[in-house]
Amino acid sequence: MKSHLAHHLIAGALVLVAITGTARADSGGTIEGAVTARPAKDLPDTVVYLKSVPGTYPHRTVDIDQRSMTFVPHIVTITVGDTVRFLNHDPVDHNVNSPDCHYDLGTKGQGSERSHVFDKQGVCTQLCKVHPEMLAYVFVGQNPYAAAVDKDGHYTISNVPPGKYALEVWNAHLKGESQQVTVTANSTTHIDLAVHR
Amino acid sequence: MIVLRIVAVSPIIATIACRGHPATVAEDAGMSAPTLAASPFVVAPAPASPDVVAPAPCTAITHGPGLELLGEGMQDLGMRVLDAWPNLHAWLLGAELPGEPTAPRPAVDDALRARGAELYDRHCSICHGARGDGTGPLAVILVDRPPRDFTAGVYKLRTTPHRSLPTDTDLFRTISRGLHGTPMIPWTNLPERDRWALVSRLKTFSPDFIDEPAPASIAVPPPPAATPALVERGQHLFQTAGCASCHGASGKGNGPGAALLHDAAGRQIYPRDLTGTLYRRGASMRDIYITVRTGFDGTPMASFANSLSPEDTWAVAAYVHSIAPRYGVTAGGVACPEIASVDAWEQEGVRMAMLTMIPTGWMMQPHQRSDSDGDD
Numbered sequence: 001m002k003s004h005l006a007h008h009l010i011a012g013a014l015v016l017v018a019i020t021g022t023a024r025a026d027s028g029g030t031i032e033g034a035v036t037a038r039p040a041k042d043l044p045d046t047v048v049y050l051k052s053v054p055g056t057y058p059h060r061t062v063d064i065d066q067r068s069m070t071f072v073p074h075i076v077t078i079t080v081g082d083t084v085r086f087l088n089h090d091p092v093d094h095n096v097n098s099p100d101c102h103y104d105l106g107t108k109g110q111g112s113e114r115s116h117v118f119d120k121q122g123v124c125t126q127l128c129k130v131h132p133e134m135l136a137y138v139f140v141g142q143n144p145y146a147a148a149v150d151k152d153g154h155y156t157i158s159n160v161p162p163g164k165y166a167l168e169v170w171n172a173h174l175k176g177e178s179q180q181v182t183v184t185a186n187s188t189t190h191i192d193l194a195v196h197r
Numbered sequence: 198m199i200v201l202r203i204v205a206v207s208p209i210i211a212t213i214a215c216r217g218h219p220a221t222v223a224e225d226a227g228m229s230a231p232t233l234a235a236s237p238f239v240v241a242p243a244p245a246s247p248d249v250v251a252p253a254p255c256t257a258i259t260h261g262p263g264l265e266l267l268g269e270g271m272q273d274l275g276m277r278v279l280d281a282w283p284n285l286h287a288w289l290l291g292a293e294l295p296g297e298p299t300a301p302r303p304a305v306d307d308a309l310r311a312r313g314a315e316l317y318d319r320h321c322s323i324c325h326g327a328r329g330d331g332t333g334p335l336a337v338i339l340v341d342r343p344p345r346d347f348t349a350g351v352y353k354l355r356t357t358p359h360r361s362l363p364t365d366t367d368l369f370r371t372i373s374r375g376l377h378g379t380p381m382i383p384w385t386n387l388p389e390r391d392r393w394a395l396v397s398r399l400k401t402f403s404p405d406f407i408d409e410p411a412p413a414s415i416a417v418p419p420p421p422a423a424t425p426a427l428v429e430r431g432q433h434l435f436q437t438a439g440c441a442s443c444h445g446a447s448g449k450g451n452g453p454g455a456a457l458l459h460d461a462a463g464r465q466i467y468p469r470d471l472t473g474t475l476y477r478r479g480a481s482m483r484d485i486y487i488t489v490r491t492g493f494d495g496t497p498m499a500s501f502a503n504s505l506s507p508e509d510t511w512a513v514a515a516y517v518h519s520i521a522p523r524y525g526v527t528a529g530g531v532a533c534p535e536i537a538s539v540d541a542w543e544q545e546g547v548r549m550a551m552l553t554m555i556p557t558g559w560m561m562q563p564h565q566r567s568d569s570d571g572d573d
Contacts, residue, residue, distance in 0.1 A: 039405040041351050041360070068457040069443065069497055091453040092442045130439045131454075133492070133499030173360075197408060 028159035029183035031167065033191040035153040037174060045172035046195060047077055047123075047139045048155040049146030050165045050181075057144055061085055061115070064126065064136060066094040071126060071136030075148035078118060078140055085115045095129040098138075104129075123170065137172060171195040274558030275551065281561065283385045288375060289550060291522070293479045294383050296373035298366065303390050305397050313398030316391055323556055324380065329402030335380075335552065342379045343464070350405035351461065353493035354478055356414035359500035362405055364414055368396045377475030380552040415490055418507055420482050423515040431516025434509055438501065443468035448520045461495040468498075472520045480521035485514040 031050075037043035061083040065072045067090060076084060086096045088110055096114060097104035101124035105114040118124065118140045126136035139146060145165075147155040160183045169176035174195035181189055279286055284294050303309055318327065324344040326333040331346035345352070354371050355363040363371075372392045375383030384392060400406040421427060435441055435448070443458065445451040450470035460466045469476065477493070478484045489510050492500030501510065 038408060039350055039403075041349060041405075068459065069454045070459075090457065129504065131442060131499065132439065132501055132504050133497045 027185045028161055030158050030188040032156040035149050035193045037195045042173045043153055046149045047170045049141050049168055051168050053143035053145055075137045077146035079144045080121055083115050083117050088112045097127055098124040100125050169193045275554050277558040277561050278554040281386055288383050294374050296370035298389055302393050309394045313394035316395055317398045347399050347402035350403035351495040355491050357412040359492045361412040365396050376477050382550050382553050421511050427512050427515045428519050431512035434513050435516055448472050458497045471517055482514045482518045485517045486510055
C-alpha cells in the first residue's frame with residue numbers, strides 16, 4: 001500500500017514536472033505573417049529570423065533528403081553547432097557540396113547518409129555537382145528562431161521568449177528591411193515583410 | 198466531346214501533311230528552298246549512326262486509326278489553317294523555322310500596344326488567358342502542356358542566363374518558331390510588326406519586365422566541327438555530367454530519375470526522349486548549346502553553365518545532335534521524319550498542334566472573319 005502511494009507520488013511529481021516544462025515552453029510568443037517578393041519567382045528562397053536572442057541552444061540534427069531529384073526541404077534553418085544529415089532516396093548518385101561554405105561530402109548512391117556540422121553563422125548554398133538544377137540553402141542562425149516561408153510566403157516563428165528583437169528577412173537574391181518586434185508571452189504578433197531588388 | 202474530336206482529327210492532318218507535294222513544299226511554305234536549307238536553325242542531314250533507324254515511309258502515317266470519326270468540317274478547318282500559314286506544313290513535319298526578325302523592330306508606341314492587345318485577345322487568350330495567367334478556355338484540356346503563365350515572368354526558351362527574363366528577341370523568336378510538340382504553332386501568318394506588337398503585350402503581364410534591366414543573351418562561341426572524336430567526348434560527358442540521370446544513358450528519356458521530376462508548379466513532367474521526339478527549342482548544335490547553358494527555367498532542366506566549359510558544352514551538343522531525330526529538309530522539300538515510332542511523332546507533333554489549328558481555323562471561317570477583317 002505504501003509503495004503504491006510512493007509510486008503515485010512519483011508519478012504525480014513527474015506529471016507536474018512535465019506540465020511545468022510544457023508551460024515554460026508555451027510561455028513564449030509567436031511571430032507570423034507573410035512575405036511578398038518582387039520578382040515573385042524569388043519568393044521560395046526566403047527566411048524570416050530574429051537577429052539575436054540571448055541564450056545557449058542544445059545542438060540538434062536535421063535532415064536534408066535528396067529525393068525526386070531535389071533537396072527536401074529547400075531550406076533548413078538551424079543554429080550554430082547543429083548538424084545536417086544528408087540522405088539520398090533517389091536511384092541515382094548525388095553529390096553534396098557548398099561552394100560558399102567550402103565543403104564537399106562526395107558523391108554517393110541511394111541509401112547513403114553523410115553529415116556535416118555547421119559551426120559558423122551564415123547561409124550555405126547547398127548544391128549537387130551531378131545535377132546543377134538541385135539547390136537548397138542551409139540557414140545557420142545565432143538562435144533557432146527562424147522560419148523559411150511556405151509557397152505562399154507565410155512564415156511562423158513559435159515559442160519566442162518575450163522581449164524586443166530585430167526581425168530580419170533574408171533572401172538569396174533580394175533585400176528586405178529589418179523590423180522591430182515586441183514579443184509577449186502566449187500571444188501572436190503579425191508582421192508582413194517585403195523583399196525586392 | 199471536343200477532346201475526342203480533336204484527338205481523332207490527328208490522323209487526317211498527318212495524312213494531309215505527308216501527302217503534300219514534296220517538290221513544291223518550299224514554295225507552298227512561302228519561303229525559298231535555299232533559305233530554308235541554309236538556315237542555321239534547320240537540322241541538317243546527319244551521317245547515319247546505328248541509333249538512327251531507317252526512314253519511316255510516310256504511308257505509315259496515312260493509315261492511322263480514327264479517320265472515319267472525323268467530320269468533314271474539321272478537315273476543312275485544318276486545311277484552312279495549313280493554307281494560310283507560311284511554313285506550317287513544313288513545321289508539322291519537323292522543320293525548324295528561322296525565327297530571327299528580318300527588319301528593325303518597330304517603336305513601341307500606343308498604336309503598337311493597341312495592336313498587341315487586340316491580337317493577343319484574338320489569337321493567344323484562348324489558351325494563355327485574357328489576363329495572361331495561362332488559364333484561357335482551352336487550358337483545361339491542355340493539362341499535359343499547360344500554356345505559359347506570363348504573369349510569373351519565368352520562361353523556358355531564353356538566350357539569357359538561368360533565372361533571367363528572356364530578351365524581346367527571344368519572345369519574338371518563340372512566337373515565330375513555335376514550340377514543337379505543343380499547341381504553340383509558329384505564328385508565321387502574322388507580319389513581323391504584329392509579332393513585335395505581341396511581344397510588347399506579353400511583357401505587360403509581369404512587373405518583372407519593368408523592374409529588371411533588359412538582360413543580355415549569353416555569348417555563343419563559334420561551334421567546332423562535329424568530329425567523331427567530339428561526339429564521343431560529348432557522349433562521355435552526357436554520362437558523367439548529370440544528363441543521363443534523367444535523359445537516360447542513351448538519351449531516350451528513361452534515366453533513373455525520369456519518373457521523379459516536377460516543374461515549378463508541382464506538376465509531374467518527363468525528360469525529353471532526345472532520340473525520338475521534336476525538341477522544344479530546336480535540335481541544331483547551336484540550339485542545344487543554348488539550352489544546355491541557359492536551362493529551361495521552371496523545369497528540372499538546369500543550366501550547366503557553371504558545371505560545363507563552353508568546349509564541353511559543344512561536345513555535349515554535338516553528341517545530342519547526333520542522336521536527335523532527323524527531319525530532312527532539303528532543297529526538294531520536306532522528307533518524312535526518320536524516327537522509331539510514327540505514333541510518337543504523330544502524338545507529339547500533330548495532335549497538339551491541332552488543338553490550336555481547329556479553333557484558329559474556326560475563327561478564320563468567313564462568318565467569323567467579318568467582324569475582325571476591317572482592321573487588318
